Amino acid sequence: LTFLAADSDQHCDITHFCVTHLLDSWADRSPLHDAAFQGRLLSLKTLIAQGFNVNLLTTDRVSALHEACLGGHVACAKVLLENGAQVNAATIDGVTPLFNACCSGSAACVSMLLECGAKARLGSHLPSPMHEAVKRGHRECMETLLAHEVDIDQEDPQHGTPLYMACTYQRTECVKKLLELGANVNVGKGLDTPLHAAARKSSVEIVVLLTDYGADPKCRNADLKCALDLATPHSKVEQALLLREGPASLAQLCRLCIRRHLGRSCLGTVPKLHLPEPLENFLLHRSV
Structure with a gap:
């Protein structure tokens, strides 16, 4: 036990x-x-x-x-x-x-x-296996469930979406995989977004991941607070959010637009476009 x-x-x-x-x-x-x-x-x-x-x-x-x-x-x-x-x-x-x-x-x-x-x-109203897998950082279990067509944005009244839970418990690998597979980056628990959860937990790596995948730093929760309002003053999370306050780069806007158009088929579709490798890596958020 x-x-x-x-x-x-x-x-x-x-x-x-x-x-x-x-x-x-x-x-x-x-x-x-x-x-x-x-x-x-x-x-x-x-x-x-x-x-x-x-x-x-x-x-x-x-x-x-x-x-x-x-x-x-x-x-x-x-x-x-x-x-x-x-x-x-x-x-x-x-x-x-x-x-x-x-x-x-x-x-x-x-x-x-x-x-x-x-x-x-x-x-x-019953306990969710998907949320339990994410909470404990069991990525393989999570991926197995998703492969059997479990809703990636399944919102639990108590815990929010799997992505929100992954951010709350700072399960970075689960966050990466959920985003890669097309989880909605701005849907969390009610008006609270995954970015709000990451800012509360001072998870700078997760904050950067979410914003790279299009998280809106201006979203306000039920308390009318945005993610920046929840970040610890003078922290790396605050710095990361401040850097993303201005308009996104043209490259980032193009990537988000293409990924939004392709939807969750992005992972399977982009390699079929026969793009130059650097461009394919950029669209799929792959590190070079």
């Missing part, structure tokens, strides 16, 4: 259901749950052969598949699924095996669950 308790400063977050409910329901866990949680494949197979129900639930509706995915034990999860485990089973908190796989950072579990019919989200 150590890694589950790592976000102690986020004590109200849904991800902490794991610690609370696993401890509360420990008494009614079956040997099947224990084997799945510990990744003991041989024991798991033996218990199933002895007639243990793979869909047996604790009082909090935690299944053995939940346990296997929480531990990132892909072989155990596969055996459970092959023996009829419910891929979209939800706990009393609405947490699914897919959510747990994103929590553990197991892209292999995520991929297998999706191939077996796992839904990326059972309802807008």
Whole structure:
């Protein structure tokens, strides 16, 4: 449970259901749950052969598949699924095996669950596997979900869009990939944009990334503040935002216009245009 308790400063977050409910329901866990949680494949197979129900639930509706995915034990999860485990089973908190796989950072579990019919989200009011993957910086899990047509701009009422969450938790690699794949750079949480979140966290690299992809530094949130208003005075973030206060360069305006016209097909379309390599790299934000 150590890694589950790592976000102690986020004590109200849904991800902490794991610690609370696993401890509360420990008494009614079956040997099947224990084997799945510990990744003991041989024991798991033996218990199933002895007639243990793979869909047996604790009082909090935690299944053995939940346990296997929480531990990132892909072989155990596969055996459970092959023996009829419910891929979209939800706990009393609405947490699914897919959510747990994103929590553990197991892209292999995520991929297998999706191939077996796992839904990326059972309802807008329930925990989002996509947001959990981004929050923890599990980029491979995030990319796997996006490859299965999960909405890249899916806005969670509590956490905003995946890009907003990536900026809030300073997950730079996730920010890069989301922008590369066409995430809307100005959509965050209500009127708060990803740039607002990055400015609050003093993430100068993320601020530069967002503005390079067309983030509007003049956007104001519900408190009528722009990103510059939220930056720490005399910080590198403030300097970066001040440098971007004036009009964008013609080259930047052209890049934004072309990318906006191509939309999310940009990654696949630009290489087919047979442009000079420096120009292709510029349009795709590739470092030379």
